Amino acid sequence: MSHYVADTTLAQGYCDEHDPTGAVVPPIHLATTFLRPPEGYSPTGWSYSRYGYPGLEMPEATLKVLEGAADCRLFSSGMSAMTAVVMALQPGDHCVFPIDMYHGLRTWLKGFSTHWGIRFDHVDMTDLDKVRQAVIPGVTRLVWAETPSNPHWQIYDLAALAEIAHKAGARLVVDNTVATPILARPLAFGADIVVHSATKYLNGHSDVLAGAALTATVDDFWGRVLFNRDYHGGILGQFQAALLMRGMRTLHLRVARACESAMALAEALKDHPSVNAVFYPGLPTHPGHALATRQMAGGFGGMLSIIVAGGAEEAERIMTRTKIWKPATSLGGVESLIERREAVEGPNSHVDPGLLRLSAGVEATRDLIDDLFAALDAKNGN
CATH class of the missing domain: 3.40.640.10 (Type I PLP-dependent aspartate aminotransferase-like (Major domain))
Incomplete structure (x- = not known):
């Protein structure tokens, strides 16, 4: 279509x-x-x-x-x-x-x-x-x-x-x-x-x-x-x-904005010293990038995950420091959400304890990046 x-x-x-x-x-x-x-x-x-x-x-x-x-x-x-x-x-x-x-x-x-x-x-x-x-x-x-x-x-x-x-x-x-x-x-x-x-x-x-x-x-x-x-x-x-x-009725507009922000976030986060891994199919280093390019049109989605150095304790500290990113479960809303996924899934989860799941909303992309980086850097005492 x-x-x-x-x-x-x-x-x-x-x-x-x-x-x-x-x-x-x-x-x-x-x-x-x-x-x-x-x-x-x-x-x-x-x-x-x-x-x-x-x-x-x-x-x-x-x-x-x-x-x-x-x-x-x-x-x-x-x-x-x-x-x-x-x-x-x-x-x-x-x-x-x-x-x-x-x-x-x-x-x-x-x-x-x-x-x-x-x-x-x-x-x-x-x-x-x-x-x-x-x-x-x-x-x-x-x-x-x-x-x-x-x-x-x-x-x-x-x-x-x-x-x-x-x-x-x-x-x-x-x-x-x-x-x-x-x-x-x-x-x-x-x-x-x-x-x-x-x-x-x-x-x-x-x-x-x-x-x-x-x-x-x-x-x-x-x-x-x-x-x-x-x-x-x-x-x-x-x-x-x-x-x-x-x-x-605004699905196409919201998805486009979320994709734009998620791509920018993934690019910015992949080299951050406190981030051990970034999962986002829009990155050329993602194992499914070539397939996603063929199978998806107009973007790679508004969802990404990161694994932060320091495990669950550090991930939870980061969540307490974000101001724009809201600590809540769900995705796809106009507001940006962050959660430590293992804590949500419970004791049978196969997810790394330090994995943070991010749902990019429709806020200004630069604000989302700055807010998350401030939380990451504060963890390091910067």
């Missing part, structure tokens, strides 16, 4: 030109139930808001266009969207997940798989041979990729993963939360399903909990995903849908 089409689609927000009020902003529909004729079927298609309501049409249609999907559904959270996809599996099915991935889903998988009879393996998805070895033809049903991955921002080859998955009779699911459809469109590389924590970049204002799932094909598996949303009550609320649509 050209930047022109994406930018215009978002700015227009799929405004309904046929709305009798002439409103340029979609209205909020609060009704939870809708009139039905005696035979029970509603000619409007709306019956009860747990299955859908008019206010979902615009954000779902907008996302569908951006991702190039056949269908889109919004959920009450990113976790709700992700778990609805996994719960569409059958007992005995096998899945392959990356080692570097969102810890919330990883934690849920451990409990769910035990009770549901689902088997799964975590592999290094930068090594395609390991993925090939992990899949079991006719048994593996999902290959799950998250790229750039959290929190090391690894880049996985989506076209190659799709080929491996399809050859084994599996679907490729891609968590596109960090890249957003502005930077990457996984379905164009052969992915079957895309999921988002819409709480992050899609909303972009840290005031909405939301998720999304999109599919390349409307089939029986997708039908089970929709069943899980409808009957587990995982639908997005009316006010949240309106706020999400409002936030999405």
